[in-house]
Amino acid sequence: MSSATLLRERARPAAVPLPPPPGPNRWTRVGDGLVGAAPWLLLGAFVLQLALIVPRHEAWFDEAQAWLLARDSGLVELFAERLRYEGNPGLWHLLLFALTRIGMPYEGLGWVSAAIAVAGAVLLVRHGPFPPSPWPGPCCWSATGRSPCG
Numbered sequence: 470m471s472s473a474t475l476l477r478e479r480a481r482p483a484a485v486p487l488p489p490p491p492g493p494n495r496w497t498r499v500g501d502g503l504v505g506a507a508p509w510l511l512l513g514a515f516v517l518q519l520a521l522i523v524p525r526h527e528a529w530f531d532e533a534q535a536w537l538l539a540r541d542s543g544l545v546e547l548f549a550e551r552l553r554y555e556g557n558p559g560l561w562h563l564l565l566f567a568l569t570r571i572g573m574p575y576e577g578l579g580w581v582s583a584a585i586a587v588a589g590a591v592l593l594v595r596h597g598p599f600p601p602s603p604w605p606g607p608c609c610w611s612a613t614g615r616s617p618c619g
Contacts (some may be wrong), residue, residue: 508594509594511594512587512590512591512594515587515590516587519583519586519587523579523580523583524579526579528575528578528579532578533575535555535557535561535562535565536565536569536575536578538551538552538555538562538565539562539565539566539568539569540565540569542566544563544566547559547562547566548562564581565578568581
C-alpha cells in the first residue's frame with residue numbers, strides 16, 4: 470500500500486454501530502405482570518367509566534345542533550351551505566349524516582363518541598410509548614357527542 474492510501478485509511482473515523490431497533494413497548498409486553506397489564510387495566514376502567522357516564526350525560530346545544538344539521542340537510546346542502554357557520558370540520562358532520570341516514574336515534578350519539586374515544590385509547594395503549602396516566606380528563610370528554618376537533 471502506498472503512504473497516501475495508509476493516511477486516508479487512518480483519517481477515516483471508526484464506523485459507529487447503529488443502535489438496535491426498538492423492541493416492543495415496555496408498557497404492553499406480554500408477560501410483564503402488572504406493569505404490562507396496567508395500561509389495559511386503566512383502559513378497562515376508562516370503558517367502565519364511559520358505560521356509567523354516557524347514559525347520564527345531558528346533551529348540550531352544540532351536540533344537538535350538529536345532529537340536527539346532519540339529519541335535516543342533504544349532503545350537498547350540508548357541505549355547501551351549512552358547515553360554513555360551524556366551528557367543526559366536516560368529517561364529524563359526515564359521520565353524523567351517515568348515522569342519521571341509517572336510522573340511529575339521537576340518544577346513540579354519546580355511544581358513538583365513546584366508541585371513537587375507546588378506539589383511540591386502544592391505539593394509544595397498544596402503540597404509544599407513554600406510561601399510564603391517572604388523569605381522568607379524557608373520560609369526561611368522551612361522554613360528550615361533539616367533534617373531537619371542536
